[in-house]
Amino acid sequence: MRKITYILLLITFFAQGQILNPVKWKSKVVQKSATEFELVMEATIENEWHMYSQYTPDGGALPTVFDFKNAKGNYTLVGKTKESAYKKVFNDIFEVDEYYFAKTAQFKQVIKVTNTKLKEVKVYVEYQACKEQCIQQDNTFTFQLPEIKITDDKAVSTAAIASDSTTQKVDSISAVQSSNASENKAQKSNEAPVEEKKGLWSIFFLAFIGGFAALLTPCVFPMIPMTVSFFTKQSKTKAEGKKNAILYGVSIILIYVILGSLVTGIFGADSLNALSTNVWFNLIFFGLLVFFAASFLGAFEIVLPNSWANKVDQQADRGGFVGILFMALALAIVSFSCTGPIVGTLLVEAASKGGLAPIVGMLGFSSALALPFMLFAMFPGWMNTLPKSGGWLNTVKVSLGFLELALAFKFLSNADLVVQAHLLEREVFLGIWIAIFGTWAVYLFGKLTLPHDSPMSHLSIGRLFMAIFVTIFTIYLIPGLWGAPLKIISGFPPPMTYSESPNGIGTSSSNTTIAIDLPEHAHSGPHGIIAFHDYEDGVAYAKKVGKPILLDFTGHACVNCRKMEDFVWSKPEILSLLKDKVVLISLYVDDKRELPKEAQYVSKETGKEIVTIGNKWSDYQITRYKNNAQPYYVILNSDGEDISKPIGYTPDATEYKKWLDEGISKFKK
Known part of the structure; x- marks a missing residue:
C-alpha cells in the first residue's frame, strides 16, 4: 500500500512540475589560422519549440544574447556573432516582427588570441524558448584551445603542427578544413527559409x-x-x-x-x-x-x-x-x-x-x-x-509627402521603444497620425492649398474618392485613443501595453478600478486588476484583506502570458474573480533589473548566479515547483501555502474558471 501511495505521489509531482529543457547545445572549435579560432555553438530545438535570433526586435520575445568572458589581453572578437538563417513572423500579440529558429540554430564567433598562454574560452548565452509556454534559459560553454607555441617569432598552435589527429570531446578542434567547407556549403544551401x-x-x-x-x-x-x-x-x-x-x-x-x-x-x-x-x-x-x-x-x-x-x-x-x-x-x-x-x-x-x-x-x-x-x-x-499633365501631378506629390511624414514617426517610435523613454506612447503616436491624415483629407477636399498647387475650380472624381478614403481612415484611427486594437495598422503604432492607458480608458466598465486608490506597493495590472510585483508585499496584503493569492509566474516577453491576459482574464466571469476574490502576485522571470549586491546569491538548486530580479523569481519557481515555464499559476492561502494544483497555459476560459473556483472554494473551507 505504501508503494502505491509513493507512486501516486510521484505521478502527482511530475504532473504539477517539470523542468523543461527544449534546447540542447553542442559546441566545437574550428581553427582558422595560427591564432584565430571560430567558436561554434549549435542548438537542437525540440519540435514545436522556438528560440529567438540575436536581432529579434524589441517589444517581442527576448533575443539570444552572448557574453564572452574575456579578461583583457586574452583575445579579441573578430566581427559579430554570425547566426544561421532565421524565420520571420509577425506576432499580433506584441505587434512586432519576431525572428526565430525552429529545430536547429547555429552561432559562430571568430576570435583572435593575443595571449598565447590562453587555454580555454568561456562563453555565456541567455535565450528564450517558447511553445505553449515560455522559458528563460542560459548556458555556459567552455572551449578548450590548443597550446600556442612561438616559432620564428610567429605563433603556431600545437593543433596546427600535429601530425596525428586525436579525438576531442564536444569542445574540440576541427582539423579537417575540407569537412568544414562542405559543411558550410550545406549550411548555406539551407539558409533561405520560406518566410x-x-x-x-x-x-x-x-x-x-x-x-x-x-x-x-x-x-x-x-x-x-x-x-x-x-x-x-x-x-x-x-x-x-x-x-x-x-x-x-x-x-x-x-x-x-x-x-x-x-x-x-x-x-x-x-x-x-x-x-x-x-x-x-x-x-x-x-x-x-x-x-x-x-x-x-x-x-x-x-x-x-x-x-x-x-x-x-x-x-x-x-x-x-x-x-x-x-x-x-x-x-x-x-x-x-x-x-x-x-x-x-x-x-x-x-x-x-x-x-x-x-x-x-x-x-x-x-x-x-x-x-x-x-x-x-x-x-x-x-x-x-x-x-494630360496638370495640377493632379502635384496632388500626387503632396500626398506622398503626407505618407512620408506619417511613416517618419514609425522610426521615431522605434527609437522610443528601444530606450523605453515613453515619450511617444500609443496615444501620442495615434494623435500625430490622426492630425497628419486629417490634414491630408482637408487638403484633398480643396480646403487647404500648398506652395505649388494650381488654382482649382472643382474637385475631380478621383480626388474626391481619395479624400473620402483618407477621411474614413482618419475616423478609423480615433477609437484607438480609447483602446481600440486598430488591426489594420497593427505593427505601426506602439503596442497596447506601451501607452498611458494600457487597458483603454472608457472601453468597458471593467476598467473603472483603474481610478481607485491602490494599496501600498501595488500597481494596476491587466484590465485594472490590483497586482503586486513582489512576493512578500503581496502575501502581506493578502493576510490583511483575508483573500487567497493567485501566484502568476510570467514574463514581459512571454507571448502566451499576454494571450492569457488578453483572451482569458478579460472574460467578465473570470475578471470579476481576479478583481474581487484573489490577490494577484505577478512575478516576472525576465525582469533584467539587478538585485542589490547584498541580495545576489548562488542558487542551491541550479548552481547559477542569481543577479537580477528575474533570476530571483525564476529560481524561486524552479526551487519550489520544479518548473521553469511561463505562464504558471498557483493558488495559495494568505500564509503563502499551496491550496491548488498548479496549471500552465490554459486558453480554455471555462477550464481556467473551473480551476479558479476550486482554489477559491478550498480557501473558504
Missing part, C-alpha cells in the same frame, strides 16, 4: 508600388511622351526604336539595382539588419524622412547639381547602348527631386530588413519606373490614352 523569400517578395511589390507612385509625379510623368517621341523619331526603323526603348528600360533598372547593391555592399547584409533596432539609426532616418516629406509638401526641392545633368547629357549623344545608358542616368538625375525621397524611404525600409532587401527593393522600384517607357515606345498608339 525570408516571402519577405523579399513583399519588399519587391511595395517597391513596385513606390516606383509607380514616382511615375505619377511632375518630375517623371511629363518625360514619358518626350522620351517616347525621341525613340520613335530618332530610330531608322520601328524595330530599332523598340530595341532602343527596351535597352533604355533595362538601363533604368540597372542604375537603381547598382544603387541597391552599393547600399548592401557598403553596410553589409548582416549589419543592416542589426541597425534596424539601433536607436541612432531610427532617429537619423526619422529626420531624413521628415526632410523628404517637407520637400514633397513644397517647402523646397531636392536637386542634384546641374553640372551633373549637363555632363551626363553630353555623354548621351554618343549613341549605342552607352548613350542610352547615359540617357537613363540623366532621367534619374533630373527627376531626383521627386524620386529621391521615395528611393531614400524604400532603401531605409529595405535596409531594416537586411540581406538582399535593398537590391530587391530597387529592382521592384526601377521595374515600375521603366516599364511605361518601354511599353509606350513599343506601342506609341497607347500614348493617346495617357491623361
